[in-house]
Amino acid sequence: MRGKKRRVIRIVLTVFSVVFAVGFLLPTVLTVTNSFMSQTEISASYGAVFGGDSESYISDTVHLKLIPDLVSLSQYITVLFRSPEYLLKFWNSVILVVPIVVFQAGVAAFAAYSFSRYRGRFREILLFAYIILMLMPYQVTLVPNYLMSNWLNILDTNWSIWLPGIVSPFSVFLLTKFMRRVPVSYVEAAKLEGANEWQIFSRIYLPMCKGILYSVAILVFLDYWNMVEQPIILLSDMEKYPLSVYLSKINSEEVGVAFAVAVIYMIPPLLLFLHGEKQLIEGIGQSEGIKG
Amino acid sequence: MGKKPSINLKSRERLVSWAFLAPSFIGVMVFFIIPFIVVILYSFVDSPITKDFVFLDNYAALLQNKSFQTAAKNTLTFSVIAVPLSVLLALGLAVLLEQKIPLKSQFRTFFLSPIMVPIASIVLIWQVLFHQNGTVNLFFSNFGADGVDWLKSDYSQIVIVILFLWRNLGYHMILFMAGLSHIPNELIEVARIEGASSWAIFYKVKIRYLSPTILFVTILSIINSFKVFREVYLLTGDYPYGPLYLLQHFMNNMFRSLDYQKLSAAAVLMAIVITALIAILFIAENRYGKDVEG
Numbered sequence: 001m002r003g004k005k006r007r008v009i010r011i012v013l014t015v016f017s018v019v020f021a022v023g024f025l026l027p028t029v030l031t032v033t034n035s036f037m038s039q040t041e042i043s044a045s046y047g048a049v050f051g052g053d054s055e056s057y058i059s060d061t062v063h064l065k066l067i068p069d070l071v072s073l074s075q076y077i078t079v080l081f082r083s084p085e086y087l088l089k090f091w092n093s094v095i096l097v098v099p100i101v102v103f104q105a106g107v108a109a110f111a112a113y114s115f116s117r118y119r120g121r122f123r124e125i126l127l128f129a130y131i132i133l134m135l136m137p138y139q140v141t142l143v144p145n146y147l148m149s150n151w152l153n154i155l156d157t158n159w160s161i162w163l164p165g166i167v168s169p170f171s172v173f174l175l176t177k178f179m180r181r182v183p184v185s186y187v188e189a190a191k192l193e194g195a196n197e198w199q200i201f202s203r204i205y206l207p208m209c210k211g212i213l214y215s216v217a218i219l220v221f222l223d224y225w226n227m228v229e230q231p232i233i234l235l236s237d238m239e240k241y242p243l244s245v246y247l248s249k250i251n252s253e254e255v256g257v258a259f260a261v262a263v264i265y266m267i268p269p270l271l272l273f274l275h276g277e278k279q280l281i282e283g284i285g286q287s288e289g290i291k292g
Numbered sequence: 293m294g295k296k297p298s299i300n301l302k303s304r305e306r307l308v309s310w311a312f313l314a315p316s317f318i319g320v321m322v323f324f325i326i327p328f329i330v331v332i333l334y335s336f337v338d339s340p341i342t343k344d345f346v347f348l349d350n351y352a353a354l355l356q357n358k359s360f361q362t363a364a365k366n367t368l369t370f371s372v373i374a375v376p377l378s379v380l381l382a383l384g385l386a387v388l389l390e391q392k393i394p395l396k397s398q399f400r401t402f403f404l405s406p407i408m409v410p411i412a413s414i415v416l417i418w419q420v421l422f423h424q425n426g427t428v429n430l431f432f433s434n435f436g437a438d439g440v441d442w443l444k445s446d447y448s449q450i451v452i453v454i455l456f457l458w459r460n461l462g463y464h465m466i467l468f469m470a471g472l473s474h475i476p477n478e479l480i481e482v483a484r485i486e487g488a489s490s491w492a493i494f495y496k497v498k499i500r501y502l503s504p505t506i507l508f509v510t511i512l513s514i515i516n517s518f519k520v521f522r523e524v525y526l527l528t529g530d531y532p533y534g535p536l537y538l539l540q541h542f543m544n545n546m547f548r549s550l551d552y553q554k555l556s557a558a559a560v561l562m563a564i565v566i567t568a569l570i571a572i573l574f575i576a577e578n579r580y581g582k583d584v585e586g
Contacts, residue, residue, distance in 0.1 A: 014393045020385070021402040024458065027417045028409050034417075049423040064420055064427045111316035118309045126317070133324055135511065135570060136563060137518035139543050143559040144327030146547065167319025197308040226411050228522040229540060233547050247412035248526040255416065262413035273408035277401060284463060285470030287508075 028266075030066065035259040037065075038072040042256040050255045075260035086243070086261050093242035093265075096158060096231075097224045100165035105217050107166055109209070112175035113201050116182065127176065130169035138229040149234060160234040165224060171216045174287050178212045179205055215283025218276050225269055328563075334556035350557040360558065363542035366535055370449055371517040374456050378513045379506065381457060382464030386472060387494070389465070400469075404462035411459070415526045419443075422451050444533040452536065455523050460516055464509045471505030472498065500580075507577040511570055 037045070045065055079086050115127055133141070141164075149160035182205060190200050206213075231241050238246075243265050250258045273280070335351070338344045354360055385403055389396055421427045422442035429439030442451050475498060483493045499506075521540035524532055532541070539562070546555045 010392060013388060013391050017388060017393055017395075017399045020388075021399055024402050024406055024462070027414050027458070028405065030417050031409075031413060046420055049420050049425055107315045107319065110312045114309045114313035118306075123313075129325070130320065132567060132570075133320065135515055136566060137515060138521075139518065139539050140559045140563045140566070141324060142543070142547075143331050143555050144324055147327040147330060148323050163319070164323045167316060167323055169316070169320060172316060197305060197312070201312070222407060226522060228411075228525055232525075233544065244410060244412045245526075248415060248529070258416055262410075262416060265410050266408075266413050269408040269410060273405070277404075281400070281404070281466055284466045285473075287467070 030064065031259060031262055031266075033067055034065070035075055035263040036071045036073070037068040037256060037259070038070060038074050039256045041069055041072075042259070046255060075256045076264075078257050079260045079264065083257070086246075086257070086264075089241060089243040089246040090261075090264065092240060092246075093225065093244060094268075096161055096227070096242050097221060099162055100224050101217050101221045103162075103166040104168060104171055104220055105213055108169075108171035108175050108216070109206065109213065110201075111172045112179050113205055115172070115176040116179035116205075117187070117197075117200075127173075130172055134169045134173055142229060142233055145230075146233060155234060156236050156240075158240065161227070161230045165230075170223075171220060174216050174283070175209065175212065178209060178286055182208055211279045212283050212286060214276055215279045215286075218272050218280050219283070221272060222269055328559075331556040331559055334552050335560045338553070340552050350553040351561065354554050354557045354561065357554065359537070359542055359545070360554070362534070363537055363539045366449075366537055367518065367539045369535075370452065370520060370538070371514060373449065374453050374517050374520070375510060375513040377453065378457055378460055378464055378516075379509050382461050382509060383468050383502075383506075385461060385465040386468035389469065390472060400466075403465055406459045406461075407463055409459075411522050412526050414455075415523075418451070418455060418527060443528055443536070446535060448533050448536050452520060452523055452527075455527075456517065456520050459523075460513065464512065467509050467512075468502065468505055471502045475501045503577050503580050507573055510573060514566075514569065 034042070115123055145160070145164045146155070149155045149164075152159075154160045154163070186204055187200055190204055195203070226244055227242060228245055231245050235241065243261070247258065247261060247265065250261070334340055336345060336347060338346045338349070389400055389403075393399070419426070423429075424439055424441035426439075426442070428442065429437075433439060440447065442448060479497060479501075480493055483497055488496070518539070521538050524536050524538060525540075528536055530541075530544070539558075543555065543558060546558070
């Protein structure tokens with residue numbers, strides 16, 4: 001009796017999970033499958049939403065399709081070979097994001113090492129300031145960023161996004177939390193062997209933090225790959241916009257292409273996610289508990 | 293004589309440790325702290341050029357500004373709806389994946405997958421779903437409901453809440469799963485042996501142990517709810533329908549007109565509100581979770 005009840009609960013929970021999983025996956029899957037539609041099919045299916053070439057066969061409702069009638073690579077061919085502007089914007093995204101990820105992780109690893117090896121009053125206050133700063137939304141932080149970029153005369157250049165991004169304190173906090181758990185005995189042992197600070201950092205701390213560094217890098221990448229606020233405020237030249245902003249400006253005649261561009265834009269984070277999922281889940285788990 | 297080298301070593305070590313901190317420290321000072329102090333000063337003067345002290349005039353003007361009021365109200369409404377929902381649902385998902393169901397790690401991956409999808413990539417589908425002639429209306433029309441253009445209606449915030457939950461639940465779920473795994477197993481065993489029901493174990497033992505995680509997820513949700521401008525901007529552009537006009541839209545307009553007084557007053561005000569909010573959450577958690585920590 002009890003066993004039967006348990007089995008029923010189990011089935012209900014499983015069904016529940018499946019429904020949720022479908023809901024979570026569907027938007028992504030639909031975007032991917034729709035990118036393989038020809039322009040005609042896109043117009044026929046979504047003309048009611050996006051307008052497009054307003055004549056003839058467009059019905060007045062949409063047909064959301066999971067699978068295209070005819071798999072076509074034409075949108076991808078257009079993006080890759082006929083309209084270089086999308087690839088240029090994609091390149092803008094890469095140029096903006098990659099240096100931030102690499103240098104933020106580097107700067108943060110140094111800072112976190114310093115925060116975890118030495119704990120003075122000043123450092124504790126500073127770390128607290130970092131945490132508060134980390135919690136501030138762009139509505140707050142972009143104002144000081146803008147002022148400084150203005151004074152340094154780097155507005156409307158990539159530097160105005162790179163520099164604040166590189167020194168942003170998010171990864172410092174996560175890495176410090178992790179590094180503070182490195183046992184002191186390791187450091188003492190290394191010192192007895194005559195290791196200097198740089199060697200302790202590069203031979204003990206860094207190897208131990210590889211996983212967390214990777215997951216911090218993924219999180220930073222995901223955040224900046226989505227950047228919107230910084231470019232629209234700090235850059236006035238649309239040519240420099242990353243694809244994250246530009247994609248929404250594609251006009252309605254090019255919806256088919258937009259699906260293909262959307263999928264191409266997904267590829268780098270998707271690869272990172274698939275490759276680093278284990279570290280990412282561990283890393284997010286580590287960040288749990290802001291106080292510890 | 294014998295002591296001198298060791299003092300040198302200590303002070304050298306100190307110097308090195310400062311060198312490690314320097315790049316981050318200088319950067320944070322230059323791009324955040326120092327200009328923010330200037331922002332505070334700007335918020336009390338009538339213009340960055342004449343620098344006449346006007347005390348709280350800028351703040352008064354800001355609070356009386358109709359656009360600011362709308363933006364603040366909308367942002368607040370969104371956070372009040374989205375934050376509790378995301379905390380509760382994420383906790384629900386974490387508990388769900390604690391049960392004995394097949395393919396657990398696959399489900400975990402699926403729930404987390406939206407964080408890797410760029411927002412810009414997903415807005416097209418969202419538009420297809422919630423347009424006047426979109427799929428959701430098509431579905432409801434089967435029941436005889438009249439369609440609405442969701443993003444241009446009073447329900448527009450609902451669309452954004454759904455998008456927000458879709459993107460953030462997985463991440464928050466992982467945090468709760470980590471929190472749940474830190475609860476000592478013996479404690480739950482003891483409760484079970486003493487005849488506590490699973491429900492009692494959940495809300496008497498687990499929830500109390502989870503209170504730091506709940507605090508963290510709540511703070512994170514609040515922060516993310518301020519970031520939802522991204523979704524709104526990519527879906528609706530610079531000039532969204534009324535309920536979607538958020539604080540960041542207001543800030544963008546102030547940047548465009550270079551209204552330094554309102555910009556700086558708004559930034560300072562928001563910094564104060566957020567700091568106060570987080571302090572309150574910390575104090576509340578400290579009271580509630582005191583007896584289970586350390």
